[in-house]
Amino acid sequence: MNESLENILLEVSRSPEIDGGNLARASQFILDSALKGLDITRVSIWELQPDKQSMIATALIDTLRQDAETPVLRKSELPSYFEALETERTIIANDARNNPITAELAPDYLPEYGIYGVLDVxxxxxxxxxxxxCCETRKEHRSWTPDEVAFVGVLADIYGRAVSAAERERFEQLLIRQNEQLESMVAERTQSLTKALDNFKQAQERLIETEKMAALGKLVAGVAHEVNTPLGISVTAVTHCEHRLKKLKQAFTEGSISKKQLNQFIDDTFEAYDLLNSNLERAATLIQNFKKTAVDQSSFELVDCQLKDYLQALTLSLKPMVKKKKVSIDIRCDEATTLRTYQGALAQIVTNLISNTNEHAFVEPDEEHRILISAEPEKDGVQFVFSDNGKGIDSDTLKDIFEPFFTTSRHNGGSGLGLSIVYNLVTQKLKGEIDVQSTPGEGTVFSFYLPNLQK
Structure with a gap:
């Protein structure tokens, strides 16, 4: 992807608007970025209605005209287009009026707005x-480039992140309101309190699920960025081979090819092949580790876990999360150490601890930043120690650190659930114990014991 589009994506991904919980502002920011990156005059976001029979434009920017009323797309009038939205990753129509998927828009919508090409995700x-x-161009012979297609695809993924943030904000406000109501009712309405607490727990569970999805979303963005580097090098290697091959073909056609030229071409091709092979293997390893982590965090199955290999694979997939602050993650664990546990719960514990440490323990990038994770057999289980050399935690904060919704970064979008989830998973789901100690200016140590669980 070209540098200008990457810079726009970086700006959008870092914007507090995306995770701020206001979907309208996030949508506007994403659409403004699409206009800027694609150099078009009309872009919009359409929301599928609950009956799934129509879509309404909930956010729209048109720099050339103002819509008199909110546009609506109906499935009964556009069956092929709606079907493509369910099955396709991207709809690329350089000639939208003749494209079989978007031709249904030609009679009314496309001519009315002067649209010739669409790029819909x-x-x-x-x-x-x-x-x-929907990204729409009014230029008659405009063709969408692969970089533009990838650019819009990432914007769509970021929009999904904004939806999760808005959902999280709604649930959090609901929980806060319910909590306030409970405080006034507790003395005289025990029965009503019980019912409200049940609703509270359900909302909290949904909020935890949303938090998990948001964490995975950040992980996806980091891994995607990491994969871009080896893939970019691979593309360069292929391009170099293509250039050398064209020169060799020209020399062959002209009858001027020499043994030296042929040998040089063979040597260059082997070098390019080695470069291509190593970088594709690197990309494949990143994707494999991410896939393993994502699957583990979305499922809870009791397994015999080989801890050293698993922790190494897990932290490798999480390194993009800590790369910006130059944090190194070390694992100390014997090859033979195993634990019968819910691997998905363990993955979420480690992920939340690393995310929390990266967010709060380390302020600025520094090559000296360290996270150490050790695991040693103890009794009928394993003792884990998660330590960092960050700024540490003061005593007032430390006593509330596992409390739900307690956070020191509310202004940055913190939900206060990360360490609360860790505590509940360790003590309830995995039947273990957890403790934390910290010295301001020196670092923090989380110690938790997990027993072997019975099938």
Missing amino acids: PLRHKGEMIGVM
Whole structure:
């Protein structure tokens, strides 16, 4: 992807608007970025209605005209287009009026707005199609480039992150309101309190699920960025081979090829092949480790876990999260150490601890930043020690660190659930114990014991 589009994506991904919980502002920011990156005059976000029979433009920017009323797309009038949104990753129509998928828009919509080409990306949240982002060009012979297609695809993924943030904000506000109501009712309405507490627990569970999805979303963005580097090098190697091959073909056609030229071409090709092979293997390893981590965090199955290999694979997939602050993660664990546990719960514990440490323990990038994770057999289980050399935690903060919704970074979008989830997983799901000690200016140590669970 070219540098200008990457810079726009970096700006969007870092913007507090995306995780701020206000979907309208996040949508506007994403659409402004799409206009800027694609050099177009009309872009919009359409939301699929609950009956799934129509979509309404909930956010739209048109720099050339103002819509008199909110546009609506109906499935009964556009069956092929709606079907493509369910099955395709991207709809690329350089000639939208003649494209079999978008031709249904030609009689009314496309001519009315002077549109010749569209680049539409379905918007998905928790695996469900919830709408589409439409990028439209009024230039008659405009062709969408692969970089532009990838650019819009990433914007659509970021929109999914904004939807999760808005959902998290709604649930959090709901929980806060319910909590306030409970405090005034507790003395005289025990029965009503019980019912409200049940609702509170359900909302909290949904919020925890949303938090997990948001963590995975950040992990996806980091891994995608890391994979871009080896893939970019691979593309360069292929391009170099293509250039050398064209020169060799020209020399062959002209009858001027020499043994020296042929040998040089063979040597260069082997070098390019080695470069291509090593970088593709690196990309494949990143994707494999990410896939393992993502699957583990979304499922809870009791397994015999080989801790050293698993922790190394898990932390490798999490390194993009800590790369910006130059944090190194070390594992100390014997090859033979195993634990019968819910691997998904362990993955979420480690992920939350690393995310929390990266966010709070380390302020600025520094090559000296360290996280050490050790695991040693103890009794009928394993003792884990998670330590860092960050800024440490003061005593007032330390006593509330595992409390739900307690956070020191509310202004940065912190939910206060990361360490609360860790505590509940260790003590309830995995039947273990956890403790934390910290010295301001020196670092923090989380110690937790997990027993072997019975099948």
